[in-house]
Amino acid sequence: MTEGTAILGIETSCDETAASVVEWRDGAPRVRSSVVSTQHELHRRYAGVVPELASRAHLERIVPAVREALRAADCPRERIAAVAVGNRPGLIGSLLVGNAAAKAYAWSLGVPVIGIDHVAAHLAAGLIDAPPAAFPALGLVVSGGHTHLFAMEGPLRMRLLGRTIDDAIGEAFDKAATVLDLGYPGGPLLDARSDSGDPGAVRFPIPRLTARSVRGAGDAADPDARTLDFSFSGMKTALLYAVRGVPAVPGRPAPTPPVPLSGQRVSDLCASFQSAAVGHVLDVLERAIEADAAGSPRTLLVGGGVSANRHLRARLHAFGTRHSIEVRLPSLAYCLDNAAMIAALAHWRHAEGSHDALTLAPQPHSTLGRIAAG
Ligand code: KG4
Ligand code: ZN
Numbered sequence: 001m002t003e004g005t006a007i008l009g010i011e012t013s014c015d016e017t018a019a020s021v022v023e024w025r026d027g028a029p030r031v032r033s034s035v036v037s038t039q040h041e042l043h044r045r046y047a048g049v050v051p052e053l054a055s056r057a058h059l060e061r062i063v064p065a066v067r068e069a070l071r072a073a074d075c076p077r078e079r080i081a082a083v084a085v086g087n088r089p090g091l092i093g094s095l096l097v098g099n100a101a102a103k104a105y106a107w108s109l110g111v112p113v114i115g116i117d118h119v120a121a122h123l124a125a126g127l128i129d130a131p132p133a134a135f136p137a138l139g140l141v142v143s144g145g146h147t148h149l150f151a152m153e154g155p156l157r158m159r160l161l162g163r164t165i166d167d168a169i170g171e172a173f174d175k176a177a178t179v180l181d182l183g184y185p186g187g188p189l190l191d192a193r194s195d196s197g198d199p200g201a202v203r204f205p206i207p208r209l210t211a212r213s214v215r216g217a218g219d220a221a222d223p224d225a226r227t228l229d230f231s232f233s234g235m236k237t238a239l240l241y242a243v244r245g246v247p248a249v250p251g252r253p254a255p256t257p258p259v260p261l262s263g264q265r266v267s268d269l270c271a272s273f274q275s276a277a278v279g280h281v282l283d284v285l286e287r288a289i290e291a292d293a294a295g296s297p298r299t300l301l302v303g304g305g306v307s308a309n310r311h312l313r314a315r316l317h318a319f320g321t322r323h324s325i326e327v328r329l330p331s332l333a334y335c336l337d338n339a340a341m342i343a344a345l346a347h348w349r350h351a352e353g354s355h356d357a358l359t360l361a362p363q364p365h366s367t368l369g370r371i372a373a374g
Helices: 040-046 051-073 092-109 118-127 169-179 186-196 211-215 233-244 263-290 310-323 340-351
Strands: 006-011 016-025 028-038 080-088 113-117 137-142 147-154 157-163 299-303 326-328
Touching: 006 051, 006 092, 006 340, 016 051, 016 340, 028 051, 028 118, 028 340, 040 051, 051 092, 080 092, 080 118, 080 340, 092 113, 113 118, 113 340, 118 137, 118 147, 118 299, 118 340, 137 263, 147 263, 157 263, 169 186, 169 233, 169 263, 186 263, 186 310, 233 263, 263 310, 299 310, 310 326
Parallel strands: 006 080, 080 113, 137 299, 299 326
Antiparallel strands: 006 016, 016 028, 137 147, 147 157
């Protein structure tokens, strides 16, 4: 790593248009500027991201965002050594805007472009403005689109241990908040509302996935052995039933009607749902330690929008203490989608001399499979 090297990062994979300048200084990526323009107001009435609206908004916002990031960084153009862009996974129309912009800026600055996997970048958010992390590490991504667990040998080297087989945890929070009529995006609203609820009021099912339940018995040595996968759709359906009642089945006794939805009941459902979703994540992490899936990890790197959840943060810190593992949670500014994490991870690529050609294309899916580089 070269002291003083700066990288311009661009992120447009979903509904945030973001640009950032991150410099390498004193052994860590340091953020000189981070601009995030969220589109929540555009998508709120649809209670979800509308891809066409998102890409049109990126087109309008990307140049002002980059201009503002460069101005706020107060960094001479000659110090910008590369332009990094989140080029996978995401909404293809949104990715195209950031990808085209990054290549245009790279070409005009005369520097290389670096395509970064957005999921891997979430894990680099905990490395920003912090001393170097010790590896091997466990990597946990909890976002609106992903719930992935990795064994990591470095910021760029990771092996997928498990992933959600249905909804991502953030998606489950958002859908739960919609069912409870809390607003959009629901995760932070559900987090806040949980403060006034009783987490033990309603019992939601916590899945314990086995090889058989994830992939069928297949050729698994022990089809009933637990896997490190996640599932959130069962607890989401249980919440729907708790609110609207269990559907009647002909020939069966009529189900008991749901408890009326008072203000206190909504808070109790929020706290109980949050406790179940977070409990499931912790249960899988405990299982990963028990199975020694990541070779005595010294660090747990966490990233993604749901890493802003206060209950999850508290439980992860307790997990770290219990197992003598350092827990690296991003500061709140870098939990949700941002371009600083893209530029931060790109510093490791740049140091390896690993750049992309100007033919770099966006891809809707993550390439993080068994072993991968960001
Ligand atoms: O990482 P992110 O910005 O976008 C994706 O890559 O998906 O994550 C957004 C997700 C949303 O589902 C949002 O509701 C959730 O993160 N989220 C939270 C909290 N803050 C954001 N979920 C639970 N508690 C929070 N405090
Ligand atoms: Zn994200």
